[in-house]
Every structure is written in structure tokens, then in C-alpha cells.
Amino acid sequence: MTDWTSLSFVVVDVEGNGQQPPDLVELAAVPVVGGVIGEPLRWLVKPDAPIKHFATRIHGLTNKDVADCPSFEAITGNVLPALDADALVAHNAHVDLGVLSRKLTGWESPEVFDTLKLARRLVPGLDSYRLGNLVEVYSLAEGLPHDLSPHRATYDALVAARLFVLLATKAASLEDLRGQPPKEVDEDALF
Known part of the structure; x- marks a missing residue:
């Protein structure tokens, strides 16, 4: 069996324009290698359709913010290696x-x-499993730069990376306590 820290992960978060299906406005990718969270990569892009007002109320990005940003197609060459x-x-x-x-x-x-x-599987009994609630319960935003805010891709990807490391460590500890080797892949935790 493979220890989770021997694998490479990339934690992603996207922010959309409020269309259905949503189009990309912002993307962040945070590597986790050897169980260590790396530096985030972030891209703002001009979506194909304008950002709806309700989406702006969530993430704070306006059409003016992305007016001079590249299209997603223009950054694909940078995004694909980040997702590897x-x-x-x-x-x-x-x-x-x-x-x-x-x-x-x-x-x-x-x-x-x-x-x-x-989180639902490893920490049952919480009132909510929304990312914001888990950030609060586990103090996942401590020490993050003050210019990062919830519902922006970099913040959400970083706190999700911290949550993942916490949960993966917990899962490995539970397996160790049972005297079993850590599982390579937990099918119930997969998408």
C-alpha cells in the first residue's frame, strides 16, 4: 500500500460567472507534495459571458476586474502543468x-x-460541512495573508489544502490505530 505523503496532489478551486453551466472567472491550484502545501498559482480570466450580479456578491469579482484579463484558452498552457x-x-x-x-x-x-x-466520513456530527464552517472549526485560515478572502479561488484552495492535509493525516492515523496499513485509495472519498 502507498502512504498518502508519497503521492502528489493539486488542490483546486474555481470561481464562476454565475451562468449555467458556470464559466471560469478565477482558478487557483495549490500543490501538496510529500504532505507539504506548496505555493498557490492563480489565474484571473475573462469569461465568455459577463459575470452576473449574484456571482459578484459571492466572490467580489466584477466584469471590470476581468475586462483586461486573458481568455482561458490563452492560459491553458500554464494551467495544464499545474494540474499534473x-x-x-x-x-x-x-x-x-x-x-x-x-x-x-x-x-x-x-x-x-x-x-x-x-470530512463527512472522518469527522461525523458537525452541523455543517461547508468549507467556511470547516475553516472556522479547524482554524484553517490562521496565518494566511490578510489580502486573501473567502470565496476567492486562492483563499478557498489554500484552506481546502489545509483541510485535506488534516483529513489525510487523520485517516492515516486511524488506519495505524487499527493496525492496518494506510489504504492507497478510499473509494468512498473519491469523486
């Missing part, structure tokens, strides 16, 4: 994976770990 990992991690992963799959035609996602599903 053994596994992709996201909170409520189907949303992020859906946007990335639509934007990266032909891209095949590696295995996906959903921190929402992991």
Missing part, C-alpha cells in the same frame, strides 16, 4: 471538476478526492 499530479483535490469537487472538464477539452482528470466527502 497523482490526484486532484477540491471541496465539493464535482463543481470544480465540471468547470475544468468543460474548459480543458480532452483533459483527463486524475483521481479526485473531495474534502466535503472526506
Whole structure:
């Protein structure tokens, strides 16, 4: 069996324009290698359709903020290497994976770990498994730069990376306590 720290992960978060299906406005990717959280990469992009007002109320990005940003197609060459990992991690992963799959035609996602599903399984009994609630319960935002804010891709990806490391460590400890080797892949935690 493989210890989770021997694998490379990339934690992603996307912010959308409020359209259905959502189009990308901001993307962040945070590597986790050897169990250590790396430096985030972040891209602002001009979506194909304008940002709706309700989306701006959530993440704070306006059409003016992205007016001079490149299209997603222009940054694809930088995004693909950032997503090259053994596994992709996201909170409520189907949303992020859906946007990335639509934007990266032909891209095949590696295995996906959903921190929402992991948290529900490993820390039962919480009132809410929203990322903001988990950030509060586990103090995941401590020490982050003050210019980062919730519902922006870099902040959300960094706190999700911290959550993932916490949960993966907890899962490995539980396996050690049972006297079993850590599982390589927990099928229930996959997307």
C-alpha cells in the first residue's frame, strides 16, 4: 500500500460567472507534495459571458476586474502543468471538476478526492460541512495573508489544502490505530 505523503496532489478551486453551466472567472491550484502545501498559482480570466450580479456578491469579482484579463484558452498552457499530479483535490469537487472538464477539452482528470466527502466520513456530527464552517472549526485560515478572502479561488484552495492535509493525516492515523496499513485509495472519498 502507498502512504498518502508519497503521492502528489493539486488542490483546486474555481470561481464562476454565475451562468449555467458556470464559466471560469478565477482558478487557483495549490500543490501538496510529500504532505507539504506548496505555493498557490492563480489565474484571473475573462469569461465568455459577463459575470452576473449574484456571482459578484459571492466572490467580489466584477466584469471590470476581468475586462483586461486573458481568455482561458490563452492560459491553458500554464494551467495544464499545474494540474499534473497523482490526484486532484477540491471541496465539493464535482463543481470544480465540471468547470475544468468543460474548459480543458480532452483533459483527463486524475483521481479526485473531495474534502466535503472526506470530512463527512472522518469527522461525523458537525452541523455543517461547508468549507467556511470547516475553516472556522479547524482554524484553517490562521496565518494566511490578510489580502486573501473567502470565496476567492486562492483563499478557498489554500484552506481546502489545509483541510485535506488534516483529513489525510487523520485517516492515516486511524488506519495505524487499527493496525492496518494506510489504504492507497478510499473509494468512498473519491469523486
